[in-house]
Amino acid sequence: MGLTGFFLITFLIVHCTLNSMIFFDLYDPNDNGQTFNHWAHLFGTNFFIRAMEYGLFVGLLLHIVQGLILWSQNKNARPIKYKVSKYREGKWYSRSMGLLGTLILLFLILHLYHFWTPSRFGGMAGIHKLQETTLVDYNNQQVHDLYAEMKIVFQYPGAVIVYALGVFALAWHLLHGFQSAFQTFGINHKKYTPLIKGLGVFYTVVICTLFALMPIAIYLKWIN
Amino acid sequence: MEHYNMNLKLKVWRQKNAEAKGKFETFEVENISSEMSFLEMFDVLNERLVNEGKDPVAFDHDCREGICGSCSMYVNGKAHGPWEKNTVCQLHMRAFKDGDTIVVEPWRSVAFPVIKDLVVDRTAFDRIIQAGGYVSVNTGNAVDANALPIEKQKADESFFAASCIGCGACVAACPNGAAMLFVSAKVSQLALLPQGEPERKTRVLNMVTQMDKEGFGNCTNIYECEAVCPKGISVSNIARMNREYFGAGTTAE
Numbered sequence: 001m002g003l004t005g006f007f008l009i010t011f012l013i014v015h016c017t018l019n020s021m022i023f024f025d026l027y028d029p030n031d032n033g034q035t036f037n038h039w040a041h042l043f044g045t046n047f048f049i050r051a052m053e054y055g056l057f058v059g060l061l062l063h064i065v066q067g068l069i070l071w072s073q074n075k076n077a078r079p080i081k082y083k084v085s086k087y088r089e090g091k092w093y094s095r096s097m098g099l100l101g102t103l104i105l106l107f108l109i110l111h112l113y114h115f116w117t118p119s120r121f122g123g124m125a126g127i128h129k130l131q132e133t134t135l136v137d138y139n140n141q142q143v144h145d146l147y148a149e150m151k152i153v154f155q156y157p158g159a160v161i162v163y164a165l166g167v168f169a170l171a172w173h174l175l176h177g178f179q180s181a182f183q184t185f186g187i188n189h190k191k192y193t194p195l196i197k198g199l200g201v202f203y204t205v206v207i208c209t210l211f212a213l214m215p216i217a218i219y220l221k222w223i224n
Numbered sequence: 225m226e227h228y229n230m231n232l233k234l235k236v237w238r239q240k241n242a243e244a245k246g247k248f249e250t251f252e253v254e255n256i257s258s259e260m261s262f263l264e265m266f267d268v269l270n271e272r273l274v275n276e277g278k279d280p281v282a283f284d285h286d287c288r289e290g291i292c293g294s295c296s297m298y299v300n301g302k303a304h305g306p307w308e309k310n311t312v313c314q315l316h317m318r319a320f321k322d323g324d325t326i327v328v329e330p331w332r333s334v335a336f337p338v339i340k341d342l343v344v345d346r347t348a349f350d351r352i353i354q355a356g357g358y359v360s361v362n363t364g365n366a367v368d369a370n371a372l373p374i375e376k377q378k379a380d381e382s383f384f385a386a387s388c389i390g391c392g393a394c395v396a397a398c399p400n401g402a403a404m405l406f407v408s409a410k411v412s413q414l415a416l417l418p419q420g421e422p423e424r425k426t427r428v429l430n431m432v433t434q435m436d437k438e439g440f441g442n443c444t445n446i447y448e449c450e451a452v453c454p455k456g457i458s459v460s461n462i463a464r465m466n467r468e469y470f471g472a473g474t475t476a477e
Contacts (some may be wrong), residue, residue, distance in 0.1 A: 001444075087448055088451035089446075094445070186466040188460040
């Protein structure tokens with residue numbers, strides 16, 4: 001759980017950094033998502049990243065399978081529940097990782113349908129394509145216009161709300177998961193554990209704020 | 225604090241034996257002194273039940289000083305009741321006020337089957353200890369204690385881990401029913417000392433195997449165990465056990 005968790009945490013850093021390129025439009029109003037599309041293309045055609053994409057799916061699947069095993073074993077460990085149960089320290093999100101994970105998975109299915117399948121398999125076997133201008137010419141190279149796809153998806157307030165909720169679930173999931181992974185690996189130290197916990201909060205806030213701002217910024221036309 | 229008497233309503237789990245289906249039974253107790261312990265309150269109730277020719281409520285107890293780890297009640301949704309770092313025998317009735325309703329349940333875990341009422345079978349813990357919670361000692365003259373220098377910090381940490389009284393509150397309070405705090409304390413107290421070195425690898429592997437065999441749940445780092453532990457055993461012991469386990473698992477033959 002911890003190992004796959006760490007892997008997914010690392011992936012989120014890459015994913016968030018790359019997507020944050022859309023905010024380059026705030027710096028240069030003529031950017032129009034060029035920087036983002038350029039980097040997305042670079043990553044999408046890089047052999048290492050493409051290989052890691054398989055690793056990511058394996059990692060995600062393992063994370064889910066491990067979670068399900070934990071859930072079923074832990075459920076069996078207490079067949080008769082307490083009539084009254086109160087917690088001193090145990091945080092609600094630490095106790096609800098399965099629920100939060102399920103919400104994230106539901107969000108991921110929608111998310112992959114919006115961006116990943118059209119980008120990878122668009123047009124094949126009836127899978128919906130990126131918008132009409134699938135390929136855009138930037139700096140003499142043809143790249144997928146993922147930025148245009150973002151603008152299409154996030155023009156609907158419903159999509160923005162669903163994405164915000166997905167990120168909200170992710171935030172609580174990470175808040176527990178980040179520090180928990182370290183404990184699983186036996187890293188618990190008087191000096192460094194508070195530091196790790198602080199880093200976990202910092203990571204969660206930065207990653208999730210940036211992710212949440214993406215659909216909001218596009219919907220409110222802060223970036224164009 | 226001023227002394228006062230109170231009348232209480234108790235909702236207590238009653239179960240004839242391990243096979244029987246249990247249910248809650250409600251009792252009214254009157255004139256309970258605020259200076260009584262929680263178990264003494266049960267003594268008052270039981271005396272009355274015996275006089276009435278009824279079956280008294282069975283509960284585990286021994287020292288009633290908070291050091292033996294026998295008592296085990298889930299009081300109003302908390303292992304050992306509302307006070308922190310406390311056993312239920314050391315919980316006093318001044319924690320409650322007149323007219324309160326108190327729900328009392330046994331530890332709930334598949335590895336701790338109910339024997340009767342509030343008494344659960346905690347021999348699963350004994351079997352875990354038997355699996356590896358010991359050190360080999362050669363016969364012959366006792367070795368001079370000073371011949372084996374032990375770092376002060378390690379000695380303290382070992383002593384702290386050894387203060388676990390094995391009451392099982394960690395299992396009872398864990399949302400997953402995991403026994404990691406108990407097992408890690410028992411592994412740590414020996415892993416930190418040179419005396420524990422010969423069986424260091426097999427100990428952690430065997431004790432964890434036995435723990436899983438007993439049906440305890442898995443730790444997901446919620447840390448509720450540490451919060452309810454009457455002795456304040458730290459979850460840093462769990463991290464140590466994880467280190468020991470990884471180390472032993474990768475290098476043991």
